[in-house]
Amino acid sequence: MNEKRILEELNVSRETLARLEIFEQVIKKWNPKINLVSKSSLELLWSRHIADSVQVFRCVDSPDHWVDIGSGGGFPGLIVAILAADEAPEMKTTLIESDQRKSAFLRTAARECGAKVTVISKRIEKADPQNAKVLSARALADLALLLEYAEQHLAAGGTALFPKGGSWKKEVDNARQRWRFDAEPVKSLTEQEAVILKIKGVARV
């Protein structure tokens, strides 16, 4: 139960908490079959994965279209859609995940939690440009490759949100060899040294 305490800090409503508890049941049912998160981190589902995703949602005002790429077990994209069900019901959420079984999980979990999502079961590079106002990706690729995905799927004037670990500065420096962008590091509440990179104005050098 203490595991959930961090969600109080993140202002999660009772209704959203009830939806997240359904998500917990669904991921625990599917995980042994398709390995959505490591067995050890499943024990820390609330602090390690859910709170980590909620703080990404809290980084921006809700846009009209949020796109999460490489969503896997739904972090942060499906958690974003669950929060939006109560906090931003007009927001459209799209998840891009190439693995068919994970896509099936994402559709099922969204339905059971009462969250509205469109799941595109394709490789990010092959999906039609999404014109996202907000684009997120967690544990997917290094920043230079994420910026290529942003070039393809982020609307002009949109914001990319990429949670990154302690080596984020090195990734930013490397990416600047090929890309121009503004990056604001937002300190993570769930992990020391980690940040959520809030990126705008992506253009090739």
Ligand SMILES: C[S@@+](CC[C@H](N)C(=O)[O-])C[C@H]1O[C@@H](n2cnc3c(N)ncnc32)[C@H](O)[C@@H]1O
């Ligand atoms: C390491 S997992 C991270 C999942 C989730 N974002 C998280 O933080 O737990 C990366 C996910 O991205 C998907 N993926 C990797 N490359 C992809 C691509 N090019 N197009 C679509 N999905 C991709 C994988 O199938 C996998 O589910």
